[in-house]
Amino acid sequence: MLRSAANQEDGKRSDGRAIGRSSAGCCGRPEAVSSLIVSWSLGVSCGGAWCRVGRSITRTFSTPRRLRDLRHRSASDYAVTTQRNGVRTITLNDPSSRNSLSLEMLNVLLRDITKDQDATELRAIVVTGTPGQVFSAGHNLKQLTTAIGTDRHREIFSTCEKLMSAITASPVPVIAAVDGLAAAAGCQLVAACDIAMCTERSTFSTPGSNFGIFCSTPGVALVRNVPRKVAAWMLFTGLPISAHEAYEVGLVSKVVSPEDLAKEISIITDAILAKSRSVVTIGKKFLHEQIDLDLPTAYSLGTEIMVQSLKLKDSQEGLRSFIDKKKPVWTHGYEKEQ
Structure with a gap:
């Protein structure tokens, strides 16, 4: 799969002069x-x-x-x-x-x-x-x-x-x-x-x-x-x-x-x-956090994040919008559903 050599051409500038060495x-x-x-x-x-x-x-x-x-x-x-x-x-x-x-x-x-x-x-x-x-x-x-x-x-x-x-x-x-x-x-x-x-x-x-x-x-x-x-x-x-x-x-x-x-x-x-900014932010943090965790700990953390995320206004807005077949209106914040 991996190549044993690369094909890369020697470059020239647009004015025709040879390009110098890179640092x-x-x-x-x-x-x-x-x-x-x-x-x-x-x-x-x-x-x-x-x-x-x-x-x-x-x-x-x-x-x-x-x-x-x-x-x-x-x-x-x-x-x-x-x-x-x-x-x-x-x-x-x-x-x-x-x-x-x-x-x-x-x-x-x-x-x-x-x-x-x-x-x-x-x-x-x-x-x-x-x-x-x-x-x-x-x-x-x-x-x-x-x-x-x-x-x-x-x-x-x-x-x-x-x-x-x-x-x-x-x-x-x-x-x-x-x-x-x-x-x-x-x-x-x-x-x-x-x-x-x-x-x-x-x-x-x-x-x-x-x-x-x-x-x-x-x-x-x-x-x-x-x-x-x-x-x-x-x-x-x-x-x-x-x-x-x-x-x-x-x-x-x-x-x-x-x-x-x-x-x-x-x-x-x-x-x-098209997504809620807060939901994407939470997801990105979890993605990187769980990589170095053992499997049970990663699942435990993921479970807690999903449970807590369901309290957010944006999470409930997304669920309601899917059920009602309408476009969600995100707050992009971390406010909790009352």
Whole structure:
């Protein structure tokens, strides 16, 4: 099933010049699944990143950038965030570095994931990259050299951990829309999202061992999404898997054509928008909470949540609407039925 090599073309810019080496790279710290205790109102150094592997390793390419120049860039140079009809879309916007998860990018993403997250108007978050090219090639390798220092390295991985944990803890579903390369911490970002959609031309890898950095923290998210032997194959070999292989092993939810990606994302978000926000939030918290529980404890917790949920106005509104064959009118809150 898994391929022994990847087919990735050397890139050129639109002006015909060869694209330079990327500083995007490997591991980060993800999805430490924080304990989401039920406490609702219910009562309960490298010049380039070596991404393609197989018979020959080929660089992923981008324009080199001095680290000191990063201080003078605005947030929109890293990500563009919009919100419309309850859906917040975060587009990674640093194609020259292959949308590397630099410290600056991580901070922008963390801010935009958590901003106004308790507002009723926010119903879903979509994270996407550069169409047809790259979702994210991983960490910025220039920020991982010894010249940067251990304290800075720890800050980078700590911020990445906060981002991945914030995705898990977000009260609304976070959806990855991938159309291209997702490598190392970029693959980790996909794994951390609740739902992941990708195009047929997308690829996924954790190639850190190719350039001396084992993808330890991307592996945390990866092994929680795919079978252990698949995760080991990806982590030890650095070899990529295709979009369809990613679907087969459970890394992504669905594979579509590039032309259909936007439509499929709309189908998902429309379905979420049709639900009570509070019900979706309760469901997401339980989904993540029960994963690490033993079976009896998970069922016990699930039973209590369902019993307590039936006290909510929105739960009773949904039941009445189904029985009466009418469209429900949600409060999106946690008020209990009197």
